[in-house]
Amino acid sequence: MGERRLLSIVIPTHNRSKYAIECVKSILETNSNEFEVVVHDTSDDSCELKAWAVSVSDDRLRYVHWGESLSMTQNHEKAIALASGEFVCLIGDDDSVSSQIILAAKFADRMGIDILTPEIKAMYSWPDFKTRFYGRAHAGKLYLGKISRKIVKKNSAQALKISLDNACQGTEGLPKLYHGLVRKTLLDELRKSTGLVFYGTSPDISASLGLALVSTHFYVVDFPFTIPGASGGSNTGRSAVNRHKGDIKNDPHMRPFKNLTWPKELPFFFSVETVWAHAAWETLSFRAPELLVDFNLSRLIAVCKARHSDFRAPIEQAETYLFGVEGRRYSSEAVRLARLGFFFERLVGKIKRMLHPLPNNGMKAYGPYENVRYARLKAEQLLGNDPVFKE
Incomplete structure (x- = not known):
């Protein structure tokens, strides 16, 4: 293993090469050598992703193909175990990140912040995404909300209490590994205490609760350094059509x-x-x-x-x-x-x-774009020239 990098961007995937390839390409386009992209792939189909990953000559990409069937939680566990960066960000195979995530990780490291969670103010819908209410109106669109660039300190115990009162219905208000930045030592602490980072059938929920238990506080920033994607074949896509x-x-x-x-x-x-x-x-x-x-x-x-x-x-x-x-x-x-x-x-x-009868729900819409790579480039154009994380 080479020199430890500042950031690991971790992507578990299964039989979704058409999304994952563009996702990884979009991240590797970032002009920095301070991060790695970790992909753990359990695909048992033709697996175009594997053939593509093998052909990539970029030492920032760490690709592992696992030959046995795994649950989503097991796939996430093995993927996270491969991360070597000071900070870890977990995303889906139809998502991406902004280059601002490098500045965010530097900022967190400099300020002694262990968990930095962004407000979800950027979203991309793949061309095959549709909903019950708006059909294909979202297809290919990048959405950006109003951004204040404020950073707020949150109490982990209070966040956990609110989540339990809501029957833990989502990660809203909790510290996040999924589309968040977490210092790797916290993940090591979770693993050391019970042997695993994730439990149950939803890794993002499990990680958020685990982080709330091992931290006293976390920080929320109103700036999108990740770009969640929604595709037709994802769980988000299934939810959108009930x-x-x-x-x-x-x-x-x-x-x-x-x-x-x-x-x-x-x-x-x-x-x-x-x-x-x-x-x-x-x-x-x-x-x-x-x-x-x-x-x-x-x-x-x-x-x-x-x-x-x-x-x-x-x-x-x-x-x-x-x-x-x-x-x-x-x-x-x-x-x-x-x-x-x-x-x-x-x-x-x-x-x-x-x-707000239009599908953008008050957010600004751009596009359509054929994949998350082009959506990310547009987001970079709109957000990249005004960094919130000052050196």
Whole structure:
């Protein structure tokens, strides 16, 4: 292994060469030798990515092809283990990063910051991306929101408390490894304490909760040094057309998870909400089991009832179990109140869509662009000349 670099950008992938190749190309176009791109590939198809990676003569690229089937979480675990940089950023194979991420890592190192989480103010939709409400209106578009360039210090324990109160539904408000910068020593600490960085069926949720447990604070910056992508074949793409749910034993996302254990407290079906909850539950079980009593199961049941009435049986089965367990944060009255609160949240969302009826939701749209490479170049043009991370 050569000299340790400032930053490792880690990309787990599986059977998605057409996205991953452009993703990696876009990052390697950055004019810096202070980072590496780590790709861990479990593809079992024709794997154009492997053939392309072998042909690349760039020592910043570390490509590993794993010949056995792995779950998403296992793939992420092996990918992160390859990182050697002072800081680590985990992204998806249809995403990219801005060259500002190098300045961000230097800034974090200089200021003694272990976790730097950007607000999501840049997004790219691949040409095959569509949604229920807007069809293909997003296809090929780069979206940029208003940016304040402010950096705010956050309390990790408070962020964790808020997340538990929301049944850990997403990484919003938490420290992030996925589309964030994390000092590698924190990941080493997570691995040293339990043997793994990730638990459960959602690596990004698991990492965020783990980081909240091993840190006292983190920083949030209102500047997009990463560019999340959304493609038709991704979990984001499935969610956008309401197809990101189903039977746990048969869903393609879930099948690779061997010997999967599922807590009786959680409804036994596959959805965004239950996967997030499962990852959170597993992470807490291994890292901080005393916090499971603070997991707001009433909120989870309420959200599942509101969004997934077609899975009534497993939801009711979880409820029946919860009624007989003491010490769990659950009651029928709390579910009723949580459903009412969730109704108003959805109402506010509909009102916002009415106020901003176009698919950009008030953000500036650019493009269309045929892949994330060109979208990244446009983002560089718009954002790259005004660095927020001063030397």
